[in-house]
Amino acid sequence: MATDEECTEEEFANLAEDVRVLKLSQFVEDIVIHHVEQYMHWHVAPAFWEKFKNTEDGQRGFELFKSAVDGLYIKFTEFLPVLKKLEYLRRNKDVATDPSSAENDIEARFKLVVRATLLSQLPLCHECIIEQFYKIAFNVFCNSDNSSQDISVNDIQCIGCAQGVDNCQCQMIVYMFHETNRKLIELKLLERLVGNVLTxxxxxxxxxxxIQTCDKTFDVSQLIPLENWLETVVMNWLIRIYSGGFSKTVALSDEVRNAINKFKQKLSHFLYETYTRIRIDHLFNIIIEYPESQPAVDDLRICLERTDQRKVLVKNLQEAIKTRLLHPGVNxxxxxxxxxxxxxxxxxxxxTGVLLEAVTEPIKSYLRSREDTVRSVVNSLLDDSPSELADELVKGECLQLDDGSADDETDDWEKWMPDPVDADPGRPRNFISGVLKAVCVVWADIYIYISVLNIGFILSAKSMQRKVSDIISTLVNVYGSQDLFVNxxxxxxxxxxxxxxxxxxxxEIRHLELLKRRFGENQLHYCEVMLKDVYDSKRIDGNIHSDTSYNLQRELFPTSALILSAQFWPPFKEDWQLKLPNIVQNQLNKYVKAFEALKGNRTLCWKPHLGNVSLEIELKDRKLDINVTPIHATIILHFQDKNEWALQDLAEVMHAPATVLRRKVTFWVSQGLLKETSNDVYVLQEESTSKNRLATDIVEEEETESVMASASDQREEELQVFWSxxxxxxTNLDSMPIERIHQMLKMFASQGPGAVECGLPELRQFLDRKVREHQLLLSGSFYRLPKS
Structure with a gap:
């Protein structure tokens, strides 16, 4: 090379002419490139990779990478004179070549040699230094717009370069960053060397x-701000990298511009995937805060259309529901x-309802296992305060049950769409009708179009179709029947x-009319009779009190009655008859005689444990006006005749179970009227010894207990019909499997009006309970009676 540098231009021209005459141009070029490659392999590449030392100091890594690129670029410039001479030889080559071809470009060939030599010695830790270089540069770029504001707030350290404000190096870092990228672009090493690290x-x-933008913020849409950030920050930074510092793509070649556009599409997809994943992690909270969180739901809906993460959503949300909702600690x-x-x-x-169907299956199963689910739903329906179910009830939509029926008369077959690919294939939907309708569209120009169309509608009417029901219908469909809710x-x-x-x-009439629009009048006929009983009771009670023969008898206390039609009301919880004091029973007998005189051949059968009693209690130092139940009133009235009672004696007089009476007596003990002197012995307290609670508070607590039998108790009573x-x-057939028992019950015990139905799973539970109670024996799969 020293000889080349010492040659004058005239000598080099003569030498080149001799090489051309001898037809040695290609040979000389290959020899020079070979020596260059050897020099790069043994000297340049090791010196370049020697700078890539693993260090945790980001600033040190920035400097090392810049120094390595600068050293490589210096070596490149040193070879430029040699490359120019080779290019001169090529122009005077004996064989004509296309100077525009990349393969015939000496400089391009040299750069290929440089890239191949460097990448053949690629060390394992090279990405650490590159990452530190671009991380610092990216941080400076992201904070360049608000650096002045940050400096005014924090006069100690610059958030861009992490240096003191007086020693801020942001401008220098930006300059070195662009210079380094320009050199890498010129050497065509940018994409090969730093592409993966940049990504x-x-x-x-x-x-x-x-994460920083969207963490626990659900009431504002974030997609558009995120897309703007990607365009203005990330893509702007990439353009500056590939353009060597320019902010517009006009300085780039078509190839680089297309590469940046493809990279942008990939980054946009990654942005949507990341946002979708984060929103899925927060989806349980988003649901709880709905409808305030509707913007987040809208964003997630758009993201799911662009990313394939529906299965991840279903799995994660089901896990969150099971962990945070479906356990005994939640009411x-x-x-x-x-x-x-x-x-x-x-x-x-x-x-489409596919996600709702898949996600909420564990909730439905868990709700079916709780005994108070139906009561909670009905209470919410009838709640006078604003609630979701009360608002839904006011809408007055008809109940939509999953009974396999579908109203296809209103379907617009031209707008038919198939179920999503993640729909449950185990649940048949409107597949046949959809296929036929699609066939109709394809065969629209054929003369059999009308006949095929008619067949499609006929089969469609018989097929099942996914219809997204309203909230009340969905809750009813948890049990598959509306009978539980009506009862x-x-x-x-x-x-x-x-x-x-x-x-x-x-x-109650207003609620009943709303429910009739949902469940139908036939289902709620009993409830109409119950309300009519109240209305008739008011009229009858007024007639009795206006009867002169009833008024001639001295009424010790005012009496009113609620007269019920026993066959229309649900069964009552208590199965014992409370014996009322004689003074009360005599007054009730007078009321019965007045009713019989008014109604002729009809009479009344009192339920003494039900009702309300207004008491006025006078003691030595105080007076109480209180409303209590008949059993509470009976207890305290007996203490009017006798100051001290043993619980067992009081239970015999009142014909009440001692266990029930013990719980009721505590009401008067809490009021300070009774005192337990010894075990189950109570004495009347004429004088107050302490400040007591208000009576109305206790009464309210007592009245929250339902006087009606629970739904499970009613169902148990209905199932006892099957036992006989x-x-x-x-007795006749010795032993039978459960399937045959079920079939015979359907034939003989479930016929006629008012018959009780029993499914096979419920019958199995009933028979297994009888086995545990030793009333049945189970041998294999056959049930039989125990031998006496």
């Missing part, structure tokens, strides 16, 4: 930015409230009517 660094930056009303929020949010997220409402209505002190039914049939069958 990884940008992915980390995008993920951190999404049933709270679970129902969360379920309603999930219905509304998931219907908005996926109008629970009937029990709740009975509790309300029996607990009030007047005949006012306006609120089962005993008869096993």
């Amino acid at each position: 990884s660094l940008i992915h980390i930056r995008i993920e951190n930015h999404v 049933t009303p709270d679970i129902v409230t969360a379920y309603i929020a999930a219905i509304k949010a998931l219907k908005h997220l996926d109008p 629970e409402y009937r029990t709740l209505l009975a509790d309300r009517l029996l607990s009030q002190l007047n005949y006012h039914t306006e609120r 049939y089962i005993v008869g069958m096993l």
Whole structure:
């Protein structure tokens, strides 16, 4: 090379001419390139990679990478004179070549040699230094717009370069950054050397930015701000990298511009994936806060259309629901409230109902296992305060049950869309009709179009179709039948009517009319009779009190009655008859005689443990006006005749169970009227010894207990109807499997009006309970009666 440098231009021209005449141009070029490659391999590449030392100091890593690129670029410039001479030889080559071809470009060939030599000696830790270089530069770039504001707030350290404000190096870092990128671009090493590091660094930056921006913020849409950030920050930074410092793509070649656009599409997809993943992690909270969190649901809906993460959503949300909601520590009303929020949010997220169907299956199974679910739902329906279910009830939509029926008359077959790919294939939907309708569209020009179309509609009417029901219908479909809800409402209505002190039914009539629009009039006929009983009771009571023959008898205390039609009201909880004091019973007998005189051949059968009694109690130092139940009133009236009672003696006089009486007596003990002197012995307290609670508070607590039998108790009583049939069958046939027992019960015990139905799973539980009670024996799969 020294000889080349010492040659004058005239000598080199003569030498080049001799090489051309001898046809040695290609040979000389190969020899020179070979020596250059050897020099790069043994000297340049090791010196370049020697700078890539693993260090945790980011500033040190920035300087090392810049120094390595600078050293490589210096070596490149040293070889430029040699490359120019080779280019001169090529122009005078004996064989004509295309100077525009990349393969015939000496400089391009040299750069290829440089890249190949460097990458063949690639060390394992090289990405650490590159990452530190671009991380510092990216941080300076991101904070360049607000650096002045940050400096005014924090006069100690610059957040861009992490140096003191007086020694800020942001401008210098930006300059060195652009210079380094320009040199890498000129050497065509930028993409090969730093491409993976840039991608990884940008992915980390995008993920951190999404987490910081969207963490627990659900009431504002974040997609558009995130897209703007990606365009103005990330893509602007990339353009500056590939353009050597320019902020516009006009300085780039078409190839680089297309590469940046493709990279932008990949980064945009990664942004959506990251945002979707974070929103899925927060989806349980988003559902609980719905509808305030609707912007987050809208964002997630858009993201799910662009990313394939529906299965991840279903799995993660089900796990969150099981962990945070479906356990004994959560009250049933709270679970129902969360379920309603999930219905509304998931219907908005996926109008097809597929996600709702898949996600809420564990909630439905868990709600079916809780005994108070139906009561919680009915209470929410009838709640006078604002609630989701009360608002839904006012809408007055018809109940939509999953009974396999579908109203396809209103379907617009031209707008038919198939179920999503993640729909449950185990549940048949409108597949056949959809196929036929699609065939109709394809065969629209053929003469058999009308006949195929008619067949499609006929089969469609018989097929099942996914219809997203309203909230109340969805809750009813948890049990698959509306009978449980109607019976629970009937029990709740009975509790309300029996607990009030007047005949006012306006609120209950309004609720009943709303429920009739949902469940139908036939289902609620009993409830109509119950309300009519209240109205008739008011009229009859007024007639009795206006009867002169009744008024001629001295009424020791005012008496009013709620007269019930026994066959229409649900069964009562108490199975014992309270014996009232004689003074009370005599007054009730007078009321019965007046009723018989008014109604002829009809009479009254009192339920003495039900009702309300207004008492005025006078003691030595105080006077109490209080409303209590008949059993409470009977207890205290007996202490009027006798100051001290043993619990067992009082229970015999009142014909009440001692266990029930012990609990009722504590009411008067808490009021300071009674005192337990010894075990189950109570004495009347004429004088107060302490400040007591208000009586009305205790009464309210007592009245929250339902006087009606629970739904499970009522169902148990209904199932006992089958027991006599089962005993008869096993007596005659010795032993039977459960399937045959079920078939025979359907044939003989479940026929006629008012018959009780029993499914196979419920029958199995009933028979297994009889086995545990030793009333049945189970041998293999056959049930039989125990031998006496």
